[in-house]
Amino acid sequence: MPDTIQIDARTARILPWVVAIAFFMQTLDGTILNTALPSMAASLSTHPLQMQGVVIAYMLTVALLIPVSGWLADRFGIRQVFLAAIFVFTLGSLACAMSPTLDLLIASRVLQGIGGAILVPVGRLSILRAYPRDQLVRILSFITIPGLLGPLVGPTLGGFLVNYASWHWIFLINLPVGILGVICALRYMPNIPRAGALNPFDxxxxxxxxxxxxxxxxxxxxxxxxxxxxxxxxxxxxxxxxxxxxxxxxxxxxxNPLFSPDLFRVRNFSVGIAGNLFARLGTGAMPFLTPLLLQVSLGFTPLKAGMTMIPMTLGAMIAKSVVTPLVNHLGYRLLLSINTVFLGIMIAGFSLISKEMPYPVILLIFTVFGMINSMQFSAMNTITLLDLSDEQASSGNSLLSVIMQLSMSMGVAIAAAILGEFSGIRSFSATGDLASAFRSTYLCLGFMAILSALIFYHVTPSAGKKGTKKNVYQQEKKMEH
Known part of the structure; x- marks a missing residue:
């Protein structure tokens, strides 16, 4: 870790809030959009099942630019790059709200993704270089709280805005937050110098x-x-x-490769990357697919669809507390093999949701899925970095972040392809058996997730079990650093 800089007491108190604003903007944007897709489609004369490009454009842009963010911060300065990222994200949000066609909206999402890709890693880097090591866990835990709130309030807020205003406001609300972020960054973001020589970018x-x-x-x-x-x-x-x-x-x-091939000589890293890529194909499609199911197939209002998604996030939060004991008892290999099968079964279980199903049962399905999905993510992410050295951790974590975004964008594309094929939707005016199409799509995605359990069978058998040197808590701290 590079030497930290000296900052005054006031900056030390406010800088975490500045970075937290950026985290909140980025995570909120990732969830607020999905419940608005049907309304956006109607406004843009497009079928709701053909709106995947709006989601994919942002995710793919983030995946493409994650490897560049650290080099840009070292080349031009953390403060300057962070300010530019907030400005570009806010400008992209305004462009999204003003887009009169689907193509322009997708282009605006790319612009928004350029800012979003740089916001989080550069903000985290500013914390790492501004505070001593013994304060990092506390401060990093604080700035990740907004990241947990974003998925919790995003779907409901998106549904509320669509219900009582218009879909344009899901982007316009970023403007005051972005302006506040720029003002605070100009005033409190220190001009943090580069640590050491600048490595050439690959x-x-x-x-x-x-x-x-x-x-x-x-x-x-x-x-x-x-x-x-x-x-x-x-x-x-x-x-x-x-x-x-x-x-x-x-x-x-x-x-100086972008990602060192030596990373793949580490067995658990190779297994973790492959597992993340294929297991997330199903789970990455769920935030896109499920609001469409609730609104297009079940006839929920955007607000009700957003509120229905809340138990999924609450379940994810609850499950965080049980991951470490389960890993210590079962180890990563057994936990991931079993949990991935259950995850696939739960995804396939969404095929049972219908207009006739009691609403409390739907909420229960969402809650259980959120818990299993959360355990899957925590275990997958930490096993990937489990055996990396300190020198490999930064490159390995960057590649893991790229793979996560790539697999989620691919998952949305695959889900849209399957859904379109089963529904026969080709145009805005087309109709099809949507309920049957959604059922078939969830079954296919669930089957794909179950197959990915075979990958985790190759995890080192003793990895993570109680008594070994490394556990899930230590690896989550490595991811934060």
Missing amino acids: KFGFLFFSTFMLTLTIALEGIGEHSTAYTKLVLLLVTGFVSLAVYCFYARRSE
């Missing part, structure tokens, strides 16, 4: 890896929208996998 590695992510996601989205010719889809997929192969070949010979 431009070619970034180009190859980004091409892989971009072409693969665009191909999957094209399948979902039925808007891309078969030949172009094949070309996109081939380009993507060739780019990945070229990156792997290039990284082995590069002095």
